[in-house]
Amino acid sequence: MNTSPFASPTGQELLANRYQLKQLIGKGGMGEVFLAEDILLGGTQVAIKFLSQSVLDSSRQKNFTREALLSAALSKISIHIVWVYDYGLSESGKPFYVMEYLSGKSLKKLIPMPSDKFFNLTRQICLGLQCAHQGINIDNKIHPLIHRDIKPANIIVIPDPILGELAKILDFGIAKFINSSSVITTKGFHGTLPYCSPEQLEGGELDSRSDIYSLGVVMFEMLTGKKPWQPETDYFGAWYRVHQFEPPRAIADLAPHLKLPQQLNDLIMTCLAKKPEQRPQNIGEILQVLNKIQQSPQSLPANLQNPAISKLPQTIVKTFSQLVWPANKPIQEIVFPQLINTSNSSVVSLWLMLPQIEITNRSHSTRYNQFIFIAKPHPMLLWVTLLYNREHSPKWLPCYLDMQNPQNLSLVSTLAATEYYFLNFFTLEEPHNCVNILRSNINPVQQQNLQTWIKQSRQLPPTSQAVESKKLLKQQYKDIQSQMLQHLNSQNQISML
Incomplete structure (x- = not known):
């Protein structure tokens, strides 16, 4: 410290x-x-x-x-x-x-919002809370984190080329630190009264269901622009009475134009239940309901109707079918990694733009990958994917990741945890659709290496020598290409991963 x-x-x-x-x-x-x-x-x-x-x-x-x-x-x-x-x-x-x-906007400034924005941002907020509630493993001990001050002002929304808008939660752990030495009184209370759960106002022991109550208030406000209660004053006693004893106002009365699905209305009201045992018991239950509401009976888009893709989880296919090539990326043959949120999880994907004929030629390739990491002078990861078949020349897809970049660390952490990633193929020809999806598994040894390198990167002091490390990895790139080809050529039978 x-x-x-x-x-x-x-x-x-x-x-x-x-x-x-x-x-x-x-x-x-x-x-x-x-x-x-x-x-x-x-x-x-x-x-x-x-x-x-x-x-x-x-x-x-x-x-x-x-x-x-x-x-x-x-x-x-x-x-x-x-x-x-x-x-x-x-x-x-x-x-x-x-x-x-972060150069973005507080969620508070975006309220109220249309339903599509509501679903997009609410799902992301839930994914952040779910990660915290499941806990952090430190020295082989799980430490669940409860936020204790979920409110629109503690959520920032920034532009994102994939999600359109990316929601990030502020101030995790800080409310607990402050509350640990405060007495719950009208003067000593350190929370935000309109969003506090009944048990928080009582000064009781809190668990993740307290955050779920606060999330219910936020969801109500995201849709209506108003809070579920309107006490006569903003003093502690008035908010205590409404949280403990008064039912929330009806969404339909405050915003009759919304025409909410009954499932969504019921979900929000259940989150606002006075007793923790009457609320959803974890964020996963909320994500399941949101996903069910948004599930569409429509068939897959024609460009993604093929047998290989039909075997993938439908949440993956539906999410990927809606992807568009980012406006800030050139229309040319390039590859870059992205962390993508599905309805109930996050996955890593490599985005490739290739001519349609080459995408067709690569659709039955063996996928093989390797990772190289250097810690000094700057922590940097080389992630190489090879698309290989005997009829066409090898297709190499290298990615260099600065391991002191927060987004890259999140991406690699997900990569190590999920044990696989997807390759999304976009056509060089207009309208630049995603027309194929392949999956590439990660060897368990490589997966363990990634976890080790993530931990090592977090412990290293900040440096500004990323360019030097990238140059060193580029020198090793040819060696790893040779090793990967030797491995594949030595196999008597090439099988799809």
Whole structure:
């Protein structure tokens, strides 16, 4: 944990000897957020949050360290949780943590929203919460994380070439740290009253179902633009009464134009149940209902109707059938990786643009992959996929991934966990549709290597020498090509993976 000569958020000295604060960009009940530059990473912009309470005794410092470590670990395994990569205490004892700076909008500013946006963003929020509730494995012990302050202001939405909009959750673990030393009173309560569960207001022990209650309030507000209750005042006592005793208002009364499916209305109202045992018991149950509502009886698009694709999970096929070539990518023969969210999970995919005739020729290729990692001078991963058959020359698909990039770490973490990835083939010819999907499995040894390299990358100090590492890996690329071909040619029989 870093200590800092930085005594005041308005001072001029560097925080933790590396962060130059520029301007205040946010302020709330739990603290202030500043835009800053990380001078050790060439002036990279970051966001730094100073918590409102000072931490001077060793016990509270220990609690803060624990929650900061857990939230930082969590942010590295879910793309839907804001990346946290440093933390510490200022000279005056104020805790701070450093996170990625995202140029986007608060969910609060997007409310109310149309149903398609609601389903897209709600599913992503659920995936982030599900990851946290399932827990972080540290030293072979699972640590579930409960957010305790889910609200629109703690969710940021940024543009994304695949999803259109990407939702990320802020402030994991911080509410627990603050609440651990606070008494639940009208003056000492550290939460956001309109979104608090009844058991949270009672000061009771919380589990993931408390976040589900808060999520219900958020879903209600995303659709109607209003909260489920309207107490006579904004004081603690008034909100306590409505959360404990008053049923939520009907969505149909507040927004009759919505014409919500009954299943969605029932889901939101169930999330708002007063007793935890009456709510959905985990986020997976919510995702199942959302998926069921959105399932369409329509047949697959004609461009994806072939026997090989029909064997894939329908959630995968449906998601991939809706993909379009990103506007920010050139129309040419290229390959790049993407992390894609389906209705109830995340998968890794390589996107390829090729002429239609070549896609046809490659449709029955053997898929083979290898990974090479170097830690110094900068952690970098070379991911090579080979499409191989005897009738055509080998098709090489190399990808270089900077392992200090948060999105790349999330992608590789998913890759290691799912044990496979997909190849999505887009036509070079208009309208540039996705016309084929292949699956490539990852060898268990390679999978274990990926997990080791992820852990190693997270422990390395930040560097700015990615270009040098990429050059070193390019020198090894020819060697790995030769090794992969020798492996395949040595087999007596080539079979599809």
